[in-house]
Amino acid sequence: MYQDFSIESEQLALIRGERLLFKQCSFSMKNGQVLQIRGPNGAGKTSLLRVLCGIMEPDQGDVLWCGKSLRKMRESFGANVLYLGHQIGVKRNMTVRENLLFYSNLRQAKPLTTIEEAIQAVGLTGYEDELAAHLSQGQTRRVSLARLLTEPSALWILDEPFVALDVEGQGWLAHLFEQHLAKRGSVIFTSHQSIDLNVKVNTLEVSGGSHA
């Protein structure tokens, strides 16, 4: 069971160069909800996620975490949110186990599952001590997804988590979403495909691409 949290955005707008990626982007979210962000390529889905994570500053509006501006809540936000971006931060020169161990040590949180169990769950048994450089793209993606298990966080913010996964992996991830929601966790993710979940998926359309 995760702590209560809420994340809201108020009239977010982001300009990149001459292009207005999105404006008046508002939503709010609490425990146990799923939000899928959809939109064509280049619409600004990844940028929106980066703004929600506090990595990028919006040009207008603000992201509120538990009612307060994200900038003032970095510590609580970091402890409760797991963001897996486009570049997933799996080191090629470290083994699967070392990658997972490093991030879970950084968080200093008690893992629900051990690293061995997580590696098994993502189907990488036998690859524990293999350098990530020797893994395929899909397998590297699985390494980063194993962090969802080893670093318990209430809110998952995932950028295209289904990309590079095989059919079985996609099914497994959807199932993981459901388990996470049952524990009152939440997921924000971007994807082009529609995902079959036995819970309601809210969607947010990002159109973007107009000139500022």
Place this chain on the structure above:
Amino acid sequence: MLRVLVGREIKLVFRRKSEILNPLFFFLIVTSLFPFGISPEPSVLGLLAPGVIWVCALLALLLSVDALYREDFDDGSLVQMVMSGVSPASIVFAKAITNWLVTGLPLILLSPLLGVMLNLDNDAFGAMVVSLLLGTPSMCLIAAIGMSLTIGLRRGGILLSLLVLPLYIPILIFGAMAVNAATVGQEFVGQLALLGAGLAFTASLAPWAAGAALRVSLSE
């Protein structure tokens, strides 16, 4: 926290050995070319030795810094670390410590050998080692600021040198001055004290400045 970060950096550096060895080879090769280019005359070399060793150490350090940051930026590790609740200041501090341990310290260990080769005055070896011990950590910390500012740029190399070299110059001046003073038998505690003060200053402020710069670079 810092131990976890430094442990990871050191592990990664040792898996890409060429990156530790390149700056050290650079240091050795450039210093040993001077006698060929200028004069093998011992008295001339002894005169040049303090400056040559200091300049080469400075350039070798500058050469070593890019590798520590570039890959972590490109593969998203820096963002992941910041998102794991680690303050950017501790990330850059850990990188500066690693930078010093794997490049700065070996440079200092090599320097007496080069001192012998360049006919450095016997009395100046102590001053050289101590001045490098005080000066190189400051340079690693200053490089961390420069790297954090320029990491988002595709060709940040030249800009990094432009940003960092003016800040290296005082360290170079006092470092080489201390060794020079020792060769002529003068007191050199004053120069070392200034280097120490510089280290205290950079160690207490540079991580914060570099951390703030890193946050800005990541937001692009």
